[in-house]
Amino acid sequence: MSGDRPDAPELIAAVAAWLTGDLAGQLEGGARFQAMVAAQGLAIAAREIQLGEGHRVLDDRMFAELGAESASGDPVDLCRAAAVDIAAGKHDDDLLNAVALLKAHVRRKLEIARPGYADSGA
Amino acid sequence: MSGPPDSVLVGDALREAGESVGEELRIEPLAGGASRDLWLISSGSRRWVLRRDPPGEIALTSREAEFAVQVAAHEAGVPVPRPIAFGDFGSPGMLMEFVEGESIARRVLRASPAGLVQQIGAAVAALGRVDIGPLEQLMPAPADPCQKAVDSVREELALTGEPLPVLELGLRWLTLNSPPPDRVGVVHGDLRLGNFLVGDGGLVALMDWEFWHLGDPLEDLAWVRARPWRFGADDRPVAGLGSMNELVEGLGWEPEPERLRWWDVISQAKWGAYCARQAALRREGEHASLERTVLGRRVAEAEWDMLELIEG
Numbered sequence: 001m002s003g004d005r006p007d008a009p010e011l012i013a014a015v016a017a018w019l020t021g022d023l024a025g026q027l028e029g030g031a032r033f034q035a036m037v038a039a040q041g042l043a044i045a046a047r048e049i050q051l052g053e054g055h056r057v058l059d060d061r062m063f064a065e066l067g068a069e070s071a072s073g074d075p076v077d078l079c080r081a082a083a084v085d086i087a088a089g090k091h092d093d094d095l096l097n098a099v100a101l102l103k104a105h106v107r108r109k110l111e112i113a114r115p116g117y118a119d120s121g122a
Numbered sequence: 123m124s125g126p127p128d129s130v131l132v133g134d135a136l137r138e139a140g141e142s143v144g145e146e147l148r149i150e151p152l153a154g155g156a157s158r159d160l161w162l163i164s165s166g167s168r169r170w171v172l173r174r175d176p177p178g179e180i181a182l183t184s185r186e187a188e189f190a191v192q193v194a195a196h197e198a199g200v201p202v203p204r205p206i207a208f209g210d211f212g213s214p215g216m217l218m219e220f221v222e223g224e225s226i227a228r229r230v231l232r233a234s235p236a237g238l239v240q241q242i243g244a245a246v247a248a249l250g251r252v253d254i255g256p257l258e259q260l261m262p263a264p265a266d267p268c269q270k271a272v273d274s275v276r277e278e279l280a281l282t283g284e285p286l287p288v289l290e291l292g293l294r295w296l297t298l299n300s301p302p303p304d305r306v307g308v309v310h311g312d313l314r315l316g317n318f319l320v321g322d323g324g325l326v327a328l329m330d331w332e333f334w335h336l337g338d339p340l341e342d343l344a345w346v347r348a349r350p351w352r353f354g355a356d357d358r359p360v361a362g363l364g365s366m367n368e369l370v371e372g373l374g375w376e377p378e379p380e381r382l383r384w385w386d387v388i389s390q391a392k393w394g395a396y397c398a399r400q401a402a403l404r405r406e407g408e409h410a411s412l413e414r415t416v417l418g419r420r421v422a423e424a425e426w427d428m429l430e431l432i433e434g
Contacts, residue, residue, distance in 0.1 A: 033413075034412060034413070037412055037416050038412060040416055041412065041415070068287075079285040080285035082287035083285040083286060095432075096433065098291055099291065099295075099429050099432055102287065103426070103433075106422055107426070109422035110422045113419040113420070113423070117426065
């Protein structure tokens with residue numbers, strides 16, 4: 001972080017706005033679709049920068065509740081520990097509790113990847 | 123894109139199969155084949171389609187088996203493009219009749235003809251009447267289709283190289299709640315918008331039999347009503363087109379709810395593993411597609427829908 005502005009989220013937002021506004025308007029068909037996908041990818045990245053830290057705190061707490069442990073404390077290692085436990089049947093007695101805990105984790109992932117998805121009807 | 127197939131090979135194969143072919147054959151590329159090489163063949167007013175493996179690529183599915191299932195489905199009254207011949211056209215491929223219609227999902231959704239969902243149900247019912255005997259030489263019938271489906275998601279998950287605890291939880295639930303084996307029939311394997319060829323009167327053909335296999339017919343019913351294939355039209359659960367009642371009406375029998383739910387759950391696990399795999403393939407340099415890369419993040423949608431289904 002240099003501290004200069006525009007910062008990373010602002011730059012990403014500016015490029016995404018240019019893709020969907022200026023560029024997409026000049027394109028058609030497949031190329032237009034690609035520009036929209038590109039903007040979507042950038043929007044996900046911007047939200048991850050904004051929300052990632054806060055989510056990590058909540059996810060650490062969730063993994064602790066799930067009994068997943070890792071020496072590094074790295075999120076990927078915590079995911080791995082949880083995956084191994086689940087596959088080994090550690091949560092078989094109370095699978096729905098694990099479902100509820102992980103659902104909160106997925107809701108956070110959706111706030112980044114696809115806001116609104118968890119609240120629209122299935 | 124590879125070069126066009128040899129017109130002499132194509133012409134001979136058509137004539138041998140009893141098709142009336144003139145002196146001149148026109149061969150042009152056809153859009154729409156995501157993983158296969160598609161060509162429009164024409165002679166005067168007659169038209170055919172050649173669907174072959176991309177030359178030089180190792181095919182993971184068999185065009186010969188695809189031809190065999192299309193023959194069997196056609197005979198059983200399933201709407202499919204009439205299959206004509208299987209052969210070597212520079213790479214293994216099949217010739218079939220060209221069928222006019224619309225398959226692009228958003229266009230079908232914009233103007234879907236009345237009765238389309240019932241027709242999809244009726245097509246699945248007809249598929250259930252296919253005699254699987256002759257097909258078993260090409261495609262072994264699993265003793266336990268549910269177990270086989272779990273194994274194949276497990277394989278896909280392993281290939282992502284990522285720990286995915288939510289999908290792992292799905293697999294665990296699926297293993298603990300697996301219904302006992304029921305009847306085995308032909309499963310299309312990718313029954314969704316995009317593979318329905320639709321005309322003014324409704325369903326003209328089920329296309330793209332690449333992923334067909336022998337298994338539980340409920341697999342197709344779950345896949346066709348899975349949320350990713352509704353294109354946002356969640357009030358119309360079957361392919362964004364209509365209701366479950368309409369599908370059952372065309373089908374003519376009521377699927378067992380718990381068994382169907384099991385297939386709903388695994389549909390989401392399979393879709394989630396597929397999405398996650400796209401990110402892995404990008405990292406491995408197997409593709410450079412932006413769309414497939416961003417698709418990787420849709421794993422969270424599949425996980426959410428899967429957990430909702432498990433909670434019931």
